[in-house]
Amino acid sequence: MNTIANEVQVQVRERSPLSIWRVLKNRWFLHAVSMIAFFAIWDYVAINRFLGSALARPYEVSLQLADMMVNPIAGKGLFGHIWASTQRILIGFAIGAVLATPLGLLMALNRYINAVVKPVFDLIKPMPPIAWISIAILWFGIGEPSKVFIIVIGTFVPCLLNAYNGVRLIEPQLYDVVRMLGGNRRDEILHVCFPAAFPAIFAGLQISLSAAWTCVLAAELVSARSGLGFITLLGMTLSRPALIVGGMVVIAIVAWLTTLLVTGLEKVLCPWKRELQTA
Amino acid sequence: MKTETEYKILCEHISKEFIQKGSQRVRVLDDISLNVKQNEFVVILGPGQSGKSTLLRIIAGLEIPTSGRATLDGREVSGPGPDRGLVFQSYMLFPWKTVIGNVELGPKLRGIGKKERREIAQHYIELVGLTGFEKHYPHQLSGGMKQRVGIARAYANNPKVMLLDEPFGQLDAQTRYFMEKETARIWETEKRTVLFVTNNIDEAIFLGDRIISLHGKLPGRMHQVYDVHLPRPREHTDMEFLKLRHDITEASELTL
Numbered sequence A: 001m002n003t004i005a006n007e008v009q010v011q012v013r014e015r016s017p018l019s020i021w022r023v024l025k026n027r028w029f030l031h032a033v034s035m036i037a038f039f040a041i042w043d044y045v046a047i048n049r050f051l052g053s054a055l056a057r058p059y060e061v062s063l064q065l066a067d068m069m070v071n072p073i074a075g076k077g078l079f080g081h082i083w084a085s086t087q088r089i090l091i092g093f094a095i096g097a098v099l100a101t102p103l104g105l106l107m108a109l110n111r112y113i114n115a116v117v118k119p120v121f122d123l124i125k126p127m128p129p130i131a132w133i134s135i136a137i138l139w140f141g142i143g144e145p146s147k148v149f150i151i152v153i154g155t156f157v158p159c160l161l162n163a164y165n166g167v168r169l170i171e172p173q174l175y176d177v178v179r180m181l182g183g184n185r186r187d188e189i190l191h192v193c194f195p196a197a198f199p200a201i202f203a204g205l206q207i208s209l210s211a212a213w214t215c216v217l218a219a220e221l222v223s224a225r226s227g228l229g230f231i232t233l234l235g236m237t238l239s240r241p242a243l244i245v246g247g248m249v250v251i252a253i254v255a256w257l258t259t260l261l262v263t264g265l266e267k268v269l270c271p272w273k274r275e276l277q278t279a
Numbered sequence B: 001m002k003t004e005t006e007y008k009i010l011c012e013h014i015s016k017e018f019i020q021k022g023s024q025r026v027r028v029l030d031d032i033s034l035n036v037k038q039n040e041f042v043v044i045l046g047p048g049q050s051g052k053s054t055l056l057r058i059i060a061g062l063e064i065p066t067s068g069r070a071t072l073d074g075r076e077v078s079g080p081g082p083d084r085g086l087v088f089q090s091y092m093l094f095p096w097k098t099v100i101g102n103v104e105l106g107p108k109l110r111g112i113g114k115k116e117r118r119e120i121a122q123h124y125i126e127l128v129g130l131t132g133f134e135k136h137y138p139h140q141l142s143g144g145m146k147q148r149v150g151i152a153r154a155y156a157n158n159p160k161v162m163l164l165d166e167p168f169g170q171l172d173a174q175t176r177y178f179m180e181k182e183t184a185r186i187w188e189t190e191k192r193t194v195l196f197v198t199n200n201i202d203e204a205i206f207l208g209d210r211i212i213s214l215h216g217k218l219p220g221r222m223h224q225v226y227d228v229h230l231p232r233p234r235e236h237t238d239m240e241f242l243k244l245r246h247d248i249t250e251a252s253e254l255t256l
Helices: A002-007 A020-025 A027-047 A058-070 A078-109 A111-124 A129-140 A144-168 A173-180 A185-222 A228-237 A241-269 A271-278 B052-060 B099-103 B105-109 B114-127 B143-155 B173-189 B201-207 B239-253
Strands: B007-020 B024-037 B041-045 B067-072 B084-087 B161-165 B193-198 B210-214 B222-227
Touching: A020 A027, A027 A058, A058 A078, A058 A241, A078 A111, A078 A144, A078 A185, A078 A228, A078 A241, A129 A144, A129 A185, A144 A185, A173 A185, A173 B084, A185 A228, A185 A241, A185 B105, A228 A241, A241 A271, B007 B052, B007 B193, B024 B041, B024 B052, B024 B067, B024 B193, B024 B222, B041 B052, B041 B201, B052 B067, B052 B084, B052 B161, B052 B193, B084 B143, B099 B105, B099 B114, B099 B143, B105 B114, B105 B143, B114 B143, B143 B161, B143 B173, B173 B201, B193 B201, B201 B239, B210 B239, B222 B239
Parallel strands: B041 B193, B041 B210, B084 B161, B161 B193
Antiparallel strands: B007 B024, B007 B067, B210 B222
C-alpha cells in the first residue's frame, strides 16, 4: 500500500465564514430567486392580460388540476388521463427499443446485415415520425394501435442509431486486448462490444423517450378521447386556458419522471458510470 | 553459434509498409533483425515516429510484416495470442470491469475456473502493489495505478514474453521514475523475457540488459546495440550510468 501512497490525492475543502456575499452567491438561493421571478412574471402577465384572456394565473392552474382529481373529464380523472398517455408510451417505447436496439447492434457487428438494412433505414431516418400519423390512422384506425405505431416509429430511429454508433465508436485497441489475452470473436462481442455500447444505448433510450412524448401528444391531438394531449386540445376547444396550461405542466412532470426511470435503470446496469458521477 | 530456438524472440529482416490514402506507400520499418534471450530485458529505444511500436505490434501478431518474419520459441508469429503479454501506452483497461475483473480476464478467456483465476489475479495485484484496490473501477485510479493494472493483466496470463509499448509515456516525470523502479522490482521478482519500447534514454538504461536504438526518421532502421552491464538496482546518478547516457545521446543526435 505504501508504494502507491504518492499517487493518491486528498481533497480538503475549506469553508469561508458566513457573509451576505456568500448567501447571494449560494446556488440554492439563486435557484429560489429564479423560480420566484418566473412565477411572478407569469402571474403579472396573466393578471394584466397582456395575452388577452389566453393565459391562466398559476393559482388558477393549480385549482384546475386539483379539480380534475375530483371531477372527471371525458370519463377520466387526472390520473386516468396521465395513465392513458403513459401506457401508450410504455407500450410503443418497449416495442421500438426491443426491435431497434438489437438491429442496431447487428448492423454494427455484421457488415452484410449492415449493407442490406442501412439503405432502407437511411431512407426512413430523416422522416419526422409525425409524418406517419395520417397513414397510421388509415392502416390502424383511430384507436390505440395507430398511436402506439407512431411511438414505435419515433423511438426506433434514435434507438437504432445509438446502438449502432455505440459499437462503431469503440476504441479498436480494446479488441486487441481481448485477442492478446487469448479471446476470439465471441469474446470480443461479449467483453467489449456489449458493455462498451451500453452507455450509448441508454443515451438512445433517453432520446427515444422524449421523442415518444412528442409522438404521443401529436397523436392525441389528432384523435383521442383520453390522454394529456387530449386535455390540452379540449382546453383549446372549450377556451379554458387553465386546462391547457395545467395539461402542459402535468406533461412536463410526467415526462421528467419517466426520464428519471431510464436514468435509474442505467445507474443500476452501468455501475462503472454511476461511480463516475458520484466520485 | 546459437540455433534459432535458443532465442525467445527472433526477428529476421522485418520490413513493414503501410498504404496511405491515394495508394501511397509509406515504409515504417526497414530490415530489422534482433533477438531476445530467455529472461532478458531488451529495450527498443527510438524517438517518436521511428516505427518502434509497429515492430512491437508485429511481434504481438497484431500487424503482419511486409517482408521478413518474427518467431517466438522458433515458431513463426501468425497472430495475437496469450503466449505474449502486451502492455499498452494508453492502458486500454476495460472501464466496465473492476481492477480484479480486468486482471482475471486473461485466465477467464482461457477457461480457468472462477476460484483459481481469482487467486491468480490476486497474486499479480499484490505483485504490482494494488492490494486493497481490487473493487475499484479504472477511472478511480491514477495513471500510474492504471498501468499497474495493465501490467498485472498481462502477467496474469503467464505469457512467455512481455511486450511493453511505451507503458509510461502518459505519466508525469516523477510517477514515471517511480514506475520504472517498480518495473525493475517486478521483473526481479517474477523474471520474464521482456521487450520494452520507449523514447526515453534514462528509462532504457535504467531497465535494459540490452538497448537497441533505432534511427530517428522513417523508415525505422537499426542504429546501434548497447549492452548495459551496470549492476542492479541501478542509480540514475551513477558515473557509469551517466557515461552511457552521454554516449547514447551523442550517437542518437546524429540520426535526428
